[in-house]
Each structure stands twice: as C-alpha cells, then as structure tokens.
Amino acid sequence: MNILHYTWHENSSEDIQSTFRQLGHCVSTISFPFSDYDEDPLFESAITTAMRQSNADCIFTFDFFPLISKAAQEFHIPYISWIYDMPHTTLFSPAIHNSVNYVFIFDYNLYHILIQQNPDSQIYHLPLAVNTRRMIDLLGMPPEQSGTQYDVSFVGSLYERCLYNQIQYLPDYLNGYLAGIMNAQQKICGGTFINDVLTPNILSELENYVKLEIPDQYQITYKNLFADLIAEKITSTERIQLLSKIAAQHSFTLFTASDPELIPNAQLGGIVSYTQKMPEVFRTSKINLNITLRSITSGIPLRAMDIMGAGGFLLSNYQPELDAYFKNGEDCILFENESDMLCSIDYYLEHEKERKEIACNGFRKVHQEFSYPVQVQKILSTVFS
DSSP: OEEEEEOOOOTTHHHHHHHHHHTTOEEEEEOOOOSOSSOOHHHHHHHHHHHHHHTOSEEEEESOOHHHHHHHHHHTOOEEEEEOSSSOGGGGSGGGGOTTEEEEESOHHHHHHHHHHOTTSOEEEOOOOBOHHHHHHHHOSTTTTTTSSEEEEEESOOOTTOGGGGOOOOOHHHHHHHHHHHHHHHTOSSOOOHHHHSOHHHHHHHHHHOOOOOOTTOSOOHHHHHHHHHHHHHHHHHHHHHHHHHHHHSOEEEEOSSOGGGSTTOEEOOOOOTTTHHHHHHHHEEEEEEOOOTTOSSSOOHHHHHHHHTTOOEEEEOOHHHHHHSOBTTTBEEESSHHHHHHHHHHHHHOHHHHHHHHHHHHHHHHHHSBHHHHHHHHHHHHHO
16 A cells, blocks of 8 residues: 655654554655645645655545645545644644544544544544554663663653743733632643633633634634643643652753753753654653643653653653553552652652563553554554455
C-alpha cells in the first residue's frame, strides 16, 4: 500500500514512517507550510500534486488538518489522523464530517465529546505509541543504565508564557473568581469542572475583556476556548509549585526551554533531543516526573508513554487512562497531591530494587501493548477491514 505522510516535523515522524515500512508499506512524505487550516490554495495544490505523484492509497498525519481532509475527500481516499496534541481546535471544524476521515484520539473524554457531536463520523479512541525497538537499539534492555546519572528529572515546558498570563486588565471580582476556580481545580486529580463553573454571566463578562477568535462554523464555543486557556495556566502554576518543592528537598534536574530561574535550586539540563538525549535522560534518571497538561483530562500523555517506553521509572499525576491501562504500584507510580508525590520520591529513591522492577514492568507493558507496530496495525485494520 502507498501511504502519503504529511509531516510538520513532529517528534514522531521518523517512528511512524519506519513502522509503516516495517509493516511492508511504501511511504512518501510531504512537508509544505500553510497559512490557514481551512483555506490555502497553494497548499491544496501541493498536497494534491503529492497525492498524484505518490499514487497514494491513503494520507496519514499526526493531528487533524481540515485542508488535508478536503483534499482526501476530493480524491476519495482515506485520511487517517492520529491526534497527538491537546487542546485540538481543528477537530471541531466542518471538515470533521468528511466521509474519508478516520480520526484516532488518545484522550477518551475528548473522543466521547466528539462522537456525541458527530455520531456518524469515523472517530475512534486509541492511546499513543512508543518506538520501543528504537529505545532498545539505543539503550539496551532495561534495567541496563537505569538510574545512573540523575536522581529526579523533569523534561518539559513550564508554560510561563501562557496566554492567561498576558491578561492583565480584568476587574478584581473576575480575577478573584478565576483564581478560585484554578486553586480548586489544582487540588483535584483525574477530573475537571472548569466548564461547569464558567457560567453564562461570567462568560458574558469575560467576553467584554478577552477576545478569542472562533473560526466560522466550528463546533466550539467561547467557553471551550477559555477553559483551555485556564487549563494551561493551572498547568503552569502546578508545575512550578511542584518542581520547586522537589528541588528544595532533592537533587533535581530540569530539562526545559522555559525560564529555569522559576525553579530555584534546580540543576539545569538544557534542551534535549527527542530521539537521542531524551530517552537517555529517562533511562538514567532514578525518577522521571510527569505532570500532565490539564487540557488532557483522561488520556495518557506521550511524555508518560515515552518515559516507560525508554525503560525509565515513571512518577505521574493520576490520569484515568494511566490507571486503566497500567497497574499503579507495578508498572508506574501515580500521585494525587503534593504530599503523595513527595512521599513517593522519598520512598523510591531509597528502594532501588522496587524502583527498577517497576521501570522494567512499565517498559514491558509498553513494548507488548503500545509499541508502534501494535498500535499502527490497529489503525490499518480499522480503516481497511
């Protein structure tokens, strides 16, 4: 089968291409910039040319692109998109209704929302994957090299440049109301109530001060967009607070492009490459921390999968799907609050044997059930059954 992969230089582009080839398919790629998700004649011309030249039987992308869906609809070939990022506004575009779409979403709650809005669409729930074969080739089988360089590590953004931090002009009562929402939500793991407490009156007031662009005909509301904005701010606050607590008590290394001065006492690891240095950090850290972006309300973030897929020990905030697919205490460790997190760090820094067993179990589970060949076979079986 001929597969055309539109790549936007996402981290996993080489992994998906090598998997398609491993499964016996021919892969062509195109990377062409566009100016608008919904209308761009130059991009449409480039993608249709690539489809003809590759004789494509289907198009694949990480994330959903309305322009590509439109082109696939014209050619009557399947468009497969595997949702990789959240929030994901384009999933609410009119193009989601195109009959050629096969949309795979890693977050069950988002899948549930979309399938309710679009009951006749071909939308599926599917967790993300890791190229565990690449990890083995790079690092060997775990527990080789496990916990040999760092005590506690975090790889990721602090989101200090989030849009919410640019809003400096709200009246005191609105600031207070939103601060209350964020403080309360931060205390709850595994669930969100942000949409429930953004009442019509509050939203009406907010629209007077904060303008958010909603594309024409998109099935998304101001409330949805503002809830995502709040979720990013909560994530920023949460990460800075939790990581600062860890750095005050333990040897802690931060790998980020964010401002490192936000985490006093952290050792700075800089920016790491996805395919080389990042897996090494995960394998050679005694404890790898995942603090999920709050827009991901149920799913397993790729960072958590990558940590376990590299043979690293994962300590993560509670996520419903992490708890559903992995055994807490055997494959990874989940925490529900700051105290729980700090106690787990204290314990597992002192219990090397248990820590390495959990890391090996997590790797084994990912390798057997969430490696790229396993997940991609599910996708292709669904589309071409």
